[in-house]
Amino acid sequence: xAILNVNGKKTEFSGDEDTxxxxxxxxxxxxxxxxxxxxxxxxxxxxxxxxxxxxRSCVYPVGALEGSEKITTxxxxxxxGEHPVQQAWAELDVPQCGFCQPGMIMAVSALxxxxxxxxxxxxxxxxxxxxxxxxxxxxxxxxxxxxKKL
Amino acid sequence: xxxxxxxxxxxxRRNFIIGSSAAGLSLGVLAGCTAxxxxxxxxxxxxxxxxxxxxxxxxxxxxxDDTVNVRIVRSEMxxxxxxxxxxxxxxxxxxxxxxxxxEFPTPGQSLARNRVWGSFGTGGSQGVRGSQxxxxxxxxxxxxxxxxxAANDWGVPASECIAANGIITHKxxxxxxxxxxxAAAAAKLSPxxxxxxxxxxxxxxxxxxxxxxxxxxxxxxxxxxxxxxxxEGMKLAAIKDCPILGGSLKSFDASVPMSMAGVREVLQIxxxxxxxxxxxxxxxxxxxxxxxxxxxGELASYSSKDIDALLEDGLGASETFTGNKGGxxxxxxxxAAKTVKATYGVPAQNHATMxxxxxxxxxxxxxxxxxCPTQNGEAALSxxxxxxxxxxxxxxxxxxxxxxxxxxxxxxxxxxxxxxxxKAMPGIHIKLQWSREEDMxxxxxxxxxxxxxxxxxxxxxxxxxxxxKISGQSILAALAPQxxxxxxxxxxxxxxxxxxxxxxxxxxxxxxxxxxxHIHHAMRNPPVRPGFWRGVNLNQNAIxxxxxxxxxxxxANRDPLEFRLAHxxxxxxxxxxLSAVAKKGGWGAKDGxxxxxxxxxxxxxxxxxxxxxxxxxxxxxxxxxxxxxxxCGHAANPQQIEAQVQGSFxxxxxxxxxxxxxxxxxxxxxxNFDTYNSMRIADMPEVDVIIMPSGGFWGGxxxxxxxxxxxxxxxxxxxxxxxxxxxxxxxxxxLST
Numbered sequence: 001x002a003i004l005n006v007n008g009k010k011t012e013f014s015g016d017e018d019t020x021x022x023x024x025x026x027x028x029x030x031x032x033x034x035x036x037x038x039x040x041x042x043x044x045x046x047x048x049x050x051x052x053x054x055x056r057s058c059v060y061p062v063g064a065l066e067g068s069e070k071i072t073t074x075x076x077x078x079x080x081g082e083h084p085v086q087q088a089w090a091e092l093d094v095p096q097c098g099f100c101q102p103g104m105i106m107a108v109s110a111l112x113x114x115x116x117x118x119x120x121x122x123x124x125x126x127x128x129x130x131x132x133x134x135x136x137x138x139x140x141x142x143x144x145x146x147x148k149k150l
Numbered sequence: 151x152x153x154x155x156x157x158x159x160x161x162x163r164r165n166f167i168i169g170s171s172a173a174g175l176s177l178g179v180l181a182g183c184t185a186x187x188x189x190x191x192x193x194x195x196x197x198x199x200x201x202x203x204x205x206x207x208x209x210x211x212x213x214x215d216d217t218v219n220v221r222i223v224r225s226e227m228x229x230x231x232x233x234x235x236x237x238x239x240x241x242x243x244x245x246x247x248x249x250x251x252x253e254f255p256t257p258g259q260s261l262a263r264n265r266v267w268g269s270f271g272t273g274g275s276q277g278v279r280g281s282q283x284x285x286x287x288x289x290x291x292x293x294x295x296x297x298x299x300a301a302n303d304w305g306v307p308a309s310e311c312i313a314a315n316g317i318i319t320h321k322x323x324x325x326x327x328x329x330x331x332x333a334a335a336a337a338k339l340s341p342x343x344x345x346x347x348x349x350x351x352x353x354x355x356x357x358x359x360x361x362x363x364x365x366x367x368x369x370x371x372x373x374x375x376x377x378x379x380x381x382e383g384m385k386l387a388a389i390k391d392c393p394i395l396g397g398s399l400k401s402f403d404a405s406v407p408m409s410m411a412g413v414r415e416v417l418q419i420x421x422x423x424x425x426x427x428x429x430x431x432x433x434x435x436x437x438x439x440x441x442x443x444x445x446x447g448e449l450a451s452y453s454s455k456d457i458d459a460l461l462e463d464g465l466g467a468s469e470t471f472t473g474n475k476g477g478x479x480x481x482x483x484x485x486a487a488k489t490v491k492a493t494y495g496v497p498a499q500n501h502a503t504m505x506x507x508x509x510x511x512x513x514x515x516x517x518x519x520x521x522c523p524t525q526n527g528e529a530a531l532s533x534x535x536x537x538x539x540x541x542x543x544x545x546x547x548x549x550x551x552x553x554x555x556x557x558x559x560x561x562x563x564x565x566x567x568x569x570x571x572x573k574a575m576p577g578i579h580i581k582l583q584w585s586r587e588e589d590m591x592x593x594x595x596x597x598x599x600x601x602x603x604x605x606x607x608x609x610x611x612x613x614x615x616x617x618x619k620i621s622g623q624s625i626l627a628a629l630a631p632q633x634x635x636x637x638x639x640x641x642x643x644x645x646x647x648x649x650x651x652x653x654x655x656x657x658x659x660x661x662x663x664x665x666x667x668h669i670h671h672a673m674r675n676p677p678v679r680p681g682f683w684r685g686v687n688l689n690q691n692a693i694x695x696x697x698x699x700x701x702x703x704x705x706a707n708r709d710p711l712e713f714r715l716a717h718x719x720x721x722x723x724x725x726x727x728l729s730a731v732a733k734k735g736g737w738g739a740k741d742g743x744x745x746x747x748x749x750x751x752x753x754x755x756x757x758x759x760x761x762x763x764x765x766x767x768x769x770x771x772x773x774x775x776x777x778x779x780x781x782c783g784h785a786a787n788p789q790q791i792e793a794q795v796q797g798s799f800x801x802x803x804x805x806x807x808x809x810x811x812x813x814x815x816x817x818x819x820x821x822n823f824d825t826y827n828s829m830r831i832a833d834m835p836e837v838d839v840i841i842m843p844s845g846g847f848w849g850g851x852x853x854x855x856x857x858x859x860x861x862x863x864x865x866x867x868x869x870x871x872x873x874x875x876x877x878x879x880x881x882x883x884x885l886s887t
Contacts, residue, residue: 015429016411023431027386032378033371035553037504038586042823045504074371081370089369093361093789096797097228098368099375099504099553124832130823132504132554133228134800136834138793 003067004029007076010067017063021055022046024062025073033074033102037130044129047103047110048073054110074102077109084149085109088142096133104129108143116150118143203330204337206295208266209288210243211253212333216316218245219253222285223260223267224277225525226252226364227555229852230790231277233362235285237786238278241355242289242348245329246316252363257531258546270527273560273682275753275850278786282848290345292336299335300327350784350845357843359789364551376523376550377508381579384510385414387571388433389582390442391422393591394816395449395677399423402443407436416440419570426575430583446816449677454812457676461600464621464672465493471673473643473651477666482615486606490705492698494603494876496690497810499596499683500826505553506589507564510581511572513538518545518569523552525560533562537569556801557682561594590826591818594681595811597623599642601694611706613717615666618646618694624673625680625687642671644687645752645857646695657754657850658688661721662699662714678813684801685856688752692857693864693878696748700865701874710747710865711737723844724749727758727779730840735760735777743774746865748858755849756781759858761835763866769886773803773833773863778855779840783847792839795855799837802856804829806863807880827881 002013004021006029013024020039025031025048034057037045041056048057049072050065065071077083085108088094095101104127111118111126118126123143131139197214205211211219220239226232232252240247260267268284293313300318301308304325311320316329350356367373392399404416407425412432417424423442427433483489509522511534518538524530527549535542552559568582584592599622606614624639633639640651644658646669660669683689703713711732718725728749732738737745737760744765749758762775778795785791808827812819820826864875871887 015431016435019431023429026378027429027431030380031371032374032380035375035505036377036583037506038823040586040822040824043504043828077370081366081372086369090365093365093793095228095362095365095368096230096793097504097552097554098364098373101368102371105369124830128830128832130504130828130830132502132556132801132804132828134797134829135793136800136829136831137796137837139831140834 002062002065004062004065004071005067005069006031006071007073013062018061021048021057021060021062021065021071025057031073031075035099035103037100042130043100044107045100045103047106047129049106049110052110052113054107074106077106083109084146085112085142087149088146091145092138092142094135094138094142096135100129100131104131104139108146112143112146112150116147118147203333206292206333206336207288207341208263209239209285210292212329214330216246216328216330217249217251218243218316218329219251221253221255221267223255223270223527224281225270225272225527225549225552225555227272227525227552227559229277229794230362230787231272232364233360234278234786234790235281236363237355237358237360238282238285239289241353242286243293244313244315247355247360249316250363254549256546256548257527260528261531261542271529271560272525272555273557275853277852279754279848279850286347287345290347291341294342294345295336295339296329296332298339299332303327303332303335356784356786357788360787362790373551375505375553376510376521377505377553377583379510379521379550379581381510384579384581385426385428385575386430386433387424387426387568387580387582388430388437389419389422389424389567389584389588390437391420391588391592392444393818394444394446395452395813396447397421397450397816398445398447400443400445403441407440410436410439415575417571417574419567422567424571426571426580434585449816452677452816453814457598457813460674460676461495461598461621464674465600465602465619467621467672469672470619470670471638472668472670473640474646474648474660474669475667476664477615479615479617479666479668482666483604483606483617486614487609488607488705490605490607490702492603492701492874492876493600494694494697495600496598496693496878497812498598498678499805499809500590500593500811500820501556501558501681501683502590502823502826502828503552503554503556503558506586507584508582509565509568510579511568512579513569513572514576516540516544518572519548520546520565520569521548521550522565522568523550523559524562524565525552525555525557526562529560530562530565533565534569537566538573556684557686558594560682586823587821590820590822593811594679596683597625597680597687598676599623599690603694603698605698605702607702607706611708613664613702613706616664616698617667618669618698619672620670620694621672621674623675623680625682627673627675628680639671639673642687643669643691645691645750658752661724661751662717663720664717685798685853688750688854688857689802689860692748692750693861696750696858696861697864697876700746700868709738714747714749723756723781724751727756727781727842730779730842731758731760731777734838734840735762735775744866744870746862746867746869748861748865750854750857752854752857753850754783754847755851755854757854757858759855759862761859761862761866763863763870765867765870765885765887767887769884771867771880771885773835775836775838776859776862777838777840778858779842780851780855781842781844782849782851783843784845785841785843788841791841791851794851795839796837798853798856799859800829800834802859803863806860806878807833810879
């Protein structure tokens with residue numbers, strides 16, 4: 001049985017080991033901040049961290065997880081919702097509908113953890129999440145603002 | 151109102167409240183109650199022994215702690231309308247902006263109160279402009295009643311009292327009281343017979359760049375969208391509707407999914423197979439494993455080639471519907487020294503909201519409840535009642551914030567499906583969640599059209615005549631044939647119409663003055679489902695006209711800015727936005743940059759764009775910068791208008807770069823974002839937004855600027871390469887030089 005080590009808590013996943021992590025998070029743990037947008041790792045709405053690295057959870061089977069691997073979802077990114085990226089997003093009023101933003105924030109926080117001086121070129125290469133409302137201008141501003149808050 | 155009976159809620163950063171019934175969803179589920187609740191350090195007075203305040207009027211409900219609930223029935227799908235409308239209310243109410251909360255009344259409550267809040271429909275960039283008058287009047291009436299209640303209490307004339315920031319003051323005695331303290335007394339007063347709205351020059355909240363009221367929970371994952379709802383005992387449904395145009399469900403083997411883990415039911419709903427399971431992943435997996443046979447019917451071999459042939463036939467047709475006409479274009483073209491001809495085409499688009507379609511329904515023999523993201527709560531209620539087989543009075547729809555709308559969620563097909571499934575499983579909450587593939591195949595697609603343009607120039611390069619013939623699909627013919635006027639779909643001519651055709655299309659007028667012109671439509675309706683897609687017909691009409699204006703300017707050896715302005719002498723506001731983007735966007739600068747222009751009037755606003763691009767030798771396009779301007783009359787919230795303009799380009803340019811819905815074997819070929827791509831941040835240009843509200847009118851914001859994105863970029867591509875792109879999307883074109 002797969003062990004889910006999510007936001008500092010370990011639970012056993014009772015379903016099929018082929019189940020994508022996205023659906024285990026959403027349907028067993030009730031962590032619905034991680035969104036379903038495409039199911040084929042295209043849109044990034046399901047982005048979470050595994051040991052700090054951004055992963056698209058919609059194609060990541062729970063059976064592939066080691067119990068020691070630490071999963072972080074948007075709900076566990078910070079206790080108070082005041083991670084530098086979240087603060088920057090609030091300051092600039094980044095979200096429109098907001099549906100893609102948890103995945104966007106997780107992708108950006110992983111990028112900045114690895115590369116606190118991420119350049120525009122780094123952003124272009126790494127942040128490939130889709131936003132249909134089109135918040136990209138403020139996302140870019142938000143990333144640069146978050147860098148100052150790290 | 152059920153929700154409003156809740157008393158002494160703490161003032162929190164949560165500014166949105168979603169209607170719910172006592173029997174259905176508890177407030178805690180929808181609103182969450184964790185991360186963003188921050189305890190106040192000042193001890194709040196305890197109002198728990200007092201009865202709850204009644205509403206002052208339909209628009210405003212003020213609690214003892216001075217919290218103001220503003221009722222808004224237009225849907226919030228990210229466009230910021232609810233914050234904008236709350237600003238309008240706060241302005242006239244003179245309340246404390248920091249104590250504003252937005253509340254969404256339900257369609258059932260509206261029905262019971264004779265539609266006191268007006269239309270729930272949220273489309274056509276009408277959210278603010280279509281509601282501003284009655285919302286402001288409602289708020290002003292509430293303010294007058296609150297002041298009167300305080301004045302009565304003090305025994306002084308109301309005319310000696312003023313309201314500001316939620317406090318009423320008697321000027322002479324300096325007596326003060328708060329809105330919350332007099333709200334109950336105000337509610338008993340008769341509404342004023344006459345309401346005078348504030349002079350715009352005295353506005354302090356309208357026009358201010360207020361932060362959105364609904365951001366906090368979008369940053370922590372706490373916000374519950376429709377797809378996130380959970381109810382005790384709820385079952386999850388996955389659906390696969392017949393993917394073939396006009397086809398039907400022939401047979402399916404239910405024994406396969408029924409043998410799989412978690413599966414509770416396998417159903418046929420219309421021509422769709424539905425699997426209901428304990429989790430959505432189980433339902434989806436079982437549905438994918440289900441052997442299904444479709445009956446293709448007459449359109450089983452239909453393809454995009456058939457659509458092309460139909461539209462090409464329209465381009466050559468002599469019988470057309472006239473949208474706008476002046477002078478004698480045929481005669482003018484005969485005498486022209488130079489004739490310019492071009493054919494353009496824009497393919498069908500899917501809305502592809504980030505959140506695929508979903509709805510949750512609970513059906514019993516005497517009640518049906520639905521929780522869903524919708525752009526039209528009343529239409530959703532009507533669809534629910536019909537599917538439930540119950541009168542609307544026994545049904546209710548609770549609106550949830552939308553993970554994108556763009557026109558798609560003005561339709562209620564997914565609501566009907568959810569209720570039909572719930573009806574087959576009485577007493578159980580059923581959440582129907584579409585897969586992205588289902589969403590891609592069962593859209594209401596942006597109509598497919600082509601256009602043939604002929605322009606004539608005299609020997610001096612003056613435009614003598616222009617003929618614009620559109621061939622293609624009418625949205626109204628498919629969705630609202632009763633709205634056709636003697637067969638004509640005037641909405642096809644958005645941005646190209648004369649004044650006086652239809653009061654509902656006065657916001658879609660052609661602003662150019664042409665000496666001789668004919669704008670007409672050969673209606674050709676392929677058997678695919680069209681829909682209202684953000685920007686609707688303004689998008690392709692602007693591509694056709696504004697690309698062709700560029701073509702004619704170049705043919706006349708004239709500067710495209712000067713050429714346009716020469717035909718905008720009677721449209722100073724149009725000329726003003728165009729001149730503004732040209733000036734700020736560096737038009738005419740000798741800096742080696744390639745730029746293109748476009749302007750149009752649509753959804754009641756004057757908009758223009760100056761785009762700057764670079765293209766590598768091997769044809770890689772970089773859209774470097776768009777300078778955009780809008781004159782939307784009054785600008786309720788400039789920072790949100792900026793966000794809408796920036797976002798509108800992502801929607802329009804994603805279509806220009808990548809978007810096309812095509813058919814093969816009677817089926818949509820695109821299945822997901824791998825085959826229906828959307829812009830990423832790397833594609834995103836810098837966007838400089840010039841907001842230049844000239845006052846005196848209320849124009850739309852969410853849609854109009856989409857229309858100037860693509861033509862300004864296409865014109866810039868021409869400037870860079872000499873290549874005139876007339877067929878979209880660009881991914882099918884070679885830009886190498």
